[in-house]
Amino acid sequence: MTTGENGGAAVPARLRELPSRLLGQASTHAQRLVTEAxxxxxxxxxxxxxxxxxxxxxxxxxxxLSDRTGIHRSDLVAVINELAARELVERAPDPGDRRRNVITLTPLGRRRLRRLEQLLDAAQGELLTPLSAAEREQLTRLLGRIVEHHAHGGPAMGSDGQ
Amino acid sequence: MTTGENGGAAVPARLRELPSRLLGQASTHAQRLVTEAxxxxxxxxxxxxxxxxxxxxxxxxxxxLSDRTGIHRSDLVAVINELAARELVERAPDPGDRRRNVITLTPLGRRRLRRLEQLLDAAQGELLTPLSAAEREQLTRLLGRIVEHHAHGGPAMGSDGQ
DNA sequence: TGACTAACGTTAGTGCCACAAACGAAACTA
DNA sequence: TAGTTTCGTTTGTGGCACTAACGTTAGTCA
Known part of the structure; x- marks a missing residue:
């Protein structure tokens, strides 16, 4: 074997069953899968x-956009830059409020979105492979309740990934 | 309100219900809670x-220890340093294999562990506030299946947090 | 015995992510 | 008109998962 001296991993149950730890590990796998996809x-x-x-x-x-996506203002700048460079989005000054930019989805961006949705769906499928359809929906609901509960007030609405 | 121009957040359902995104956000909240606690x-x-x-x-x-905790070898060094500095753990060369260190839990470390368990339990409770006991157990099981499924083989066994 | 291979602990560094701070410009408000 | 707030933007920070490399020590086996 590659490491230790005993057989399998032998991770203590107190660690294995810790919800926050499970969340962290599952999230790591999830982010890796979607980032790769x-x-x-x-x-x-x-x-x-x-x-x-x-x-x-x-x-x-x-x-x-920052509100709707959860992406932090300071990170959103680069995101719009990249999308605009690929011509998936157009950035134009707002004539009604010259502080603002109006971001508009281009037809190319819409087609691109269709493609990303496919890739993302595949990644979700891979992530949730061991779960049945009912279990997937249950997991989604449970996570949704946790996120919604903690989203109110905290500094973090998290620009977390997909 | 603090930001945008319309009413509530208005996060698209396609984003709100994306499992990988929910996992990321829930994980962020979880890590924040346990780190603070x-x-x-x-x-x-x-x-x-x-x-x-x-x-x-x-x-x-x-x-x-790296195997059992999932903490990466290169990060474990600092962890043991800190634990040893607090005298919660003793690091001694292994007489039977001079490449190795033997890490031993001290009585003080054992008492410390009791305290950390309390703090951690409280954090888990806060994290899972909106869920019933049955739902908490269900979430744990579902996450456990996902983690276990992806743990086999991938480069990541993740030194994820609690 | 000696050469090779592998595991050990350790150091240094990488890339990603969530986020805070501060800024000039423009817009509201008193 | 003065003061405050919002907007986009730049810059920086801390944490985390992970890789690469190195010297040291142990096994392997020609």
Missing amino acids: LGRADAHKWHYAALVALEESGPASQAA | LGRADAHKWHYAALVALEESGPASQAA
Whole structure:
């Protein structure tokens, strides 16, 4: 074997069953899977979030996009830069409020979004392989309740990945 | 309100229900809670993992500890340093194999572990507040299956937190 | 016995991510 | 008009998972 002196891993049950630890490990695997999947298409998790928000709610300022995606203002700048460089999005000054930029989804961006959705769905499938459809939905609901509960107030609405 | 121009957050459902994203956000909250809780006692998530492994399986080499805790070899060095500085653990060369160090839990370390367990339990409780006992157990089982499934083979066994 | 291979602990460094701080410009507000 | 707030932006920080490399020590086996 590669490491220790005994047989299997022998991770203590107190560690194995610790919810926060399980969340961390599952999240690590999840982020790796989606990063790899989207990376093959030269995309990033945040790209998908921004494109989805734009398709869902139409053109928006960067501040509004930050709200809808959870991407931090200071990180969103680079994301829009990259999307604009790929012509998936257009950044134009807002004539009605010259502090703002209006970000608009291009037709190319919409087609791109379709592709990213496929890649992302595949990654979710791979992530949730060991779970049945009912279990997947249950997991999603349980996680959703936790996230929603802690989202109110805390400094973190997290620009977490996909 | 603090940001955008419309009412609530209005996060698209496609983002809100994405399992990998939910995992990431839940994990972020979880890590923050346990880091804060343990931080109040001048401790770190990894400290707990190492102490638990030592109590569970007795004295061990750093390599064995790395296996049992999931903490990377290169990070474990600093963890043992800190635990040894607090006299919660003793690091001694292994007479039978001079490449190895034998890490031993001290009585003080064992008492410390009791305290950290309390803090950690409280943090888990806070994290899982919106869930019933049955739901907590279900979440743990579902996450455990995912983690176990992806743990076999991948480069990541993750030195994830608690 | 000696050469090779592998495991050990350790150091240093990488890339990603969530986030804070501060700034000029523009817009509201009193 | 003065003061405050929002906007986009730049810069920096701390934590985490992980890789690479190195000297030391142990096994392997020609």
